Amino acid sequence: MQVTINGKNYDVEKNTTILKACKDAGIEIPTLCHDDRLSPSGACRLCLVEVEGWKNLHTSCTAICKDNMVIQTHSDKVIKGRQEVLDLLISNHPLECLTCEKSGACKLQDYCYEYGITEGTYRWEMKKPYFDSSNPFYNFDSRKCILCGLCVRVCDELQGTSAIGFENRGFETNVATPFNEGLINSTCVSCGNCVSVCPVGALEPKSKEKFRYWETRDVRTTCSYCGVGCQMDLVVKGNKVVDVKPAFDALNEGLLCVKGKFSYNFLSHPDRLKRPMVKKDGVFVETSWEEAYNLIVNKMKSVKEYYGSEAFAGLTSARCTNEENYLFQKMFRAVLGTNNVDHCARL
Ligand code: SF4
Ligand code: SF4
Numbered sequence: 001m002q003v004t005i006n007g008k009n010y011d012v013e014k015n016t017t018i019l020k021a022c023k024d025a026g027i028e029i030p031t032l033c034h035d036d037r038l039s040p041s042g043a044c045r046l047c048l049v050e051v052e053g054w055k056n057l058h059t060s061c062t063a064i065c066k067d068n069m070v071i072q073t074h075s076d077k078v079i080k081g082r083q084e085v086l087d088l089l090i091s092n093h094p095l096e097c098l099t100c101e102k103s104g105a106c107k108l109q110d111y112c113y114e115y116g117i118t119e120g121t122y123r124w125e126m127k128k129p130y131f132d133s134s135n136p137f138y139n140f141d142s143r144k145c146i147l148c149g150l151c152v153r154v155c156d157e158l159q160g161t162s163a164i165g166f167e168n169r170g171f172e173t174n175v176a177t178p179f180n181e182g183l184i185n186s187t188c189v190s191c192g193n194c195v196s197v198c199p200v201g202a203l204e205p206k207s208k209e210k211f212r213y214w215e216t217r218d219v220r221t222t223c224s225y226c227g228v229g230c231q232m233d234l235v236v237k238g239n240k241v242v243d244v245k246p247a248f249d250a251l252n253e254g255l256l257c258v259k260g261k262f263s264y265n266f267l268s269h270p271d272r273l274k275r276p277m278v279k280k281d282g283v284f285v286e287t288s289w290e291e292a293y294n295l296i297v298n299k300m301k302s303v304k305e306y307y308g309s310e311a312f313a314g315l316t317s318a319r320c321t322n323e324e325n326y327l328f329q330k331m332f333r334a335v336l337g338t339n340n341v342d343h344c345a346r347l
């Protein structure tokens, strides 16, 4: 099929949404509730476009392209429509950007800047505040929630837990967080995937560090907790990890578990070993890598000479990468000469 977007013709596959067709054409459409991994919901109304022959603006995430469709993504009417949506959203939103932890990484803040919205022109009562801090790893602040539904859909469609949902209707609509009835009764596994997708500061990790996103840099790494090998971006301020974001262009497709997402404080824990330790006269003392390796090699050589290769057995860890595990078994088989190698994941 062929569609015309902003005066240029593009070929598109059948059943392509207008949003995807625009994205493929390199045209950016603002969205607050869209995620390529999830079914479209059209909740935020920000991805409005104008289609020739259609009376009203339409959400591009839910509209399917038709042959010879003529689409405008940035006409005056579209811009005005998006400004109206942002105005409505910001009219009952606490403007706390100065102190909000999300500032600098908040899509609502970015779009208000882009579309020139400085304050809400509608006057209605702020949402009834509801602050839930009962989860050990994150907080929920209902005042900042824009009801995009991403957290609910991620928990249901990708995490497969369905621990949260919407409650009430109209102005009283709220995300029913898992802990209303007590953490112990909740099915929530604290994976934090809802936190990772929240486009605003409604779901925020309980960070121990004060930081601004513009002070940080992302460092891509492999999670060290198990053998799945999830990719993640460590958010680093100075020399300290202050947050973790799941990588989208990797096998974990933007998801992590509770360990990968929240358990990074060991990295800068004062008890963490920074140098090898060798027991001397019954007490562990710091030593050099050279001395430590010499000790290991000499002990292995003498065991092999005295007892033979079958005296060795190696147990490796799911906290190592595939490559490290490969090297480990190779060393046991090729260097020490035994097949006595196993892996903790078999338990
Ligand atoms: S959620 Fe975004 S718009 Fe709202 S206070 Fe925080 S940074 Fe500002
Ligand atoms: S932490 Fe995970 S399981 Fe719990 S509500 Fe969020 S997505 Fe669902």
Ligand code: SF4
Pocket: 144, 145, 146, 147, 148, 149, 150, 151, 152, 175, 194, 197, 198, 199, 200, 202, 203
């Ligand atoms: S908590 Fe965040 S992700 Fe969930 S509905 Fe509110 S704004 Fe959207």
